Amino acid sequence: MDAAMLMATARRVLEQLRHDHRSVGLILVVPALLLTAVYFLYENETLLPGQPRTFDRVGLMMLVIFPFVVMFLVTSITMLRERTTGTLERLLTTPVHKADLLFGYGLAFSIMAALQSLVATAVAYWIFGLAIKGSPGYVVLIAVLNAVLGVALGLLCSAFARTEFQAVQFMPVVVVPQILLCGLFVARDRMNEVLEAISNVLPLTFSVDALQEIAGNEAATERLWQDAGIMAAIVLGVLVLAAMTLRRRSA
């Protein structure tokens, strides 16, 4: 590991994004717009006294699902391009360490994710009055962790795709099951045993659990930190797997 090479890589990735105004716009604005749609979707629901709004539950979960999906897509396409244009092979002939490359990517995209979730969380909290007991700062933290998870999985999946078309097809395989089983549609304790068991090991499940801790408690609970810790460990594990797919020598 070499901090200078890691920072140079993060800077390069951000510089590439900076030239792409449309992508930056999409990353920053789309989550807030979709959140607005969800708010008006449930605008006229009739609530019993004391019953929480659906927006408070669904909107909150969307705040962490967006960065996960967007960063997964952005990373897998960027990394695939790096493989097909020969820049990755060229980099691997230089003294750069694989970890500098991967963590450089992770750093650059988590900065983008932090900006994205700041915008989306601000909109949800201040404009639509998202009701959570805990601090919205923790929501941003969990959102960034999810973004890094998306980056890590994107890096790994790009190794198994030869074209950008294939890379996009990994989204239904890797991302959709996690969204289906994370507790957004059906509470996890009401799932059948098989689905619940699968749900128990999917990374997104831990972030949804963490969000529920933030929504239900004013201070950060031990369980919140435990969930965040497990997420971080999974991210690290996936990054190590991704590093193993980077080969300096090929046939």
Add this chain to the structure above:
Amino acid sequence: MTHSAAAGNGIGTAGVAVSARGLQVIRGKIPVLRGLDFEIPSGRITGLLGPSGSGKTTLMRAIVGVQVVSAGTVQVLGLAAGDPALRHRVGYVTQSASIYPDLSVEANVRYFGAMHKKKKADVAEAIAAVGLDQLARRKAADLSGGQLSRVSLACALVAHPRLLVVDEPTVGLDPVLRAELWERFRAMADSGTTLLVSSHVMEEASHCGTLLLLREGELLAQLTPAELSLRGRSQDLEKAFLAIIRESEQRVDALDGKVL
């Protein structure tokens, strides 16, 4: 290892930058390089010439250390090809420009320079060396094909490699740029850099100190341009190369005749 000892001594005395023994590469059951033995002198331009599909790029990849080798050894600057210590000393420029099209010329060179701990001055020097100082702030995607390949070259020059491996650098360049590039290579060789430059245009052979002639994964000959025109009985290096190919085919036919 006897090879490494020999190569190690070579650098101090006779000046051998690369030596290959029985180098064989098989890709998907098809032999791409069939047991090559050669040495590349240091501080000179060595031309790697042969028709397309003769294995030039694979040979270059083996020297840079990114190619899985089936058999044989390649020693580079006294170490096995691909040794981590060589990553600071060997530069590789692929045939198609491997750079980031969405970054400026300067940002590209700066990034690859950062991998070698190079500073701003080195970046500016490398960009000037390929004559792109006027375009340093332009986005690479807006440049022409010939300019792109020069950006790619600058990304290797910034590291000041001791061995520079360049794959078909003159494709798509006009005659003026081509002459400038060869001048550049000559100046680098004069200051001690070893260059291995591939081409499928035989007229470029005259710029090289020695030539490796490759055909269908086999080394036809290693000689100087003067020896090439002598052996091929023509001042025209293209014709001389063709004569050597024909000669080698006749030899193979004759051998086959004996076996039958």
